[in-house]
Amino acid sequence: MPDSAVAALLAQGRPRADAQRNVERLVAAAREALDELGLAVTTRDIAQRAGVGLGTLYRRVPSLDALLAAILVDTIDEMTGRAAHALDSPDPWQGFAEFAEAYVQLRASSCGLHDALSGRGERLDLDGHINRLQKAVRQLVQRAQKAGVLRTDLDWRDVPFALATAIPTDHTIGLVPDDDQWHRNLRIILDGLRPARSPAPATPAEPAAPSD
Structure with missing residues (x-):
């Protein structure tokens, strides 16, 4: 079953396969960080857990709040x-x-x-x-x-x-x-x-x- 949070973040346009994989990794990492750290989680926490740079995070999601809200x-x-x-x-x-x-x-x-x-x-x-x-x-x-x-x-x-x-x-x-x-x-x-x-x-x- 598709991840609805991923789908919400990918709703605009037709992302390349590598871009979609990055969003999936960011969503999974953000879920894990949210579970452990709560709303005090930062973009750095999420990027490190996802194994991507902050630049990739900022390119793939509109904002930290949009990612957490999804x-x-x-x-x-x-x-x-x-x-x-x-x-x-x-x-x-x-x-x-x-x-x-x-x-x-x-x-x-x-x-x-x-x-x-x-x-x-x-x-x-x-x-x-x-x-x-x-x-x-x-x-x-x-x-x-x-x-x-x-x-x-x-x-x-x-x-x-x-x-x-x-x-x-x-x-x-x-x-x-x-x-x-x-x-x-x-x-x-x-x-x-x-x-x-x-x-x-x-x-x-x-x-x-x-x-x-």
Whole structure:
């Protein structure tokens, strides 16, 4: 399947085969650098990873922002597609949980995506794509709430914030997370999003009277 980020960057004109290969290498290198370094990535980082000079990078892509935006749009649209697919699931909870796992996994695997969805990608003009993702998430949450499998006391906007907290910090109280920590955090969060099986008592139960 053609890389849509590559296709977006090659949309103008009919590039030579060697030019297309250079764009493919630059996109692959930029994805890797974005995942590791986030939006602080530089053209030098990308060119070095791609094994090309800065001159080649500047000839093959309009700008650093255009390169990063093409990659992030690709991933954000993938998330939106996952949400749309989840809406077709016959089981509202299963569909929601599968999307939640894909959403957190994608954010956890890419510092650049995490930065962009955290509001640090204003210069990249991603608003339209993020708005479509928001709409899909809202529909997914509201469907699960209507089915009674997701807490109805939550605003749909609470859910993406809650899911984002599944991504662990570098360390806490001297502990370092392992690679699967996000997955365990997500299980805890999903449990908390489900309706309570029975209402909690309004007041603590009275202690049992001592027997004679």
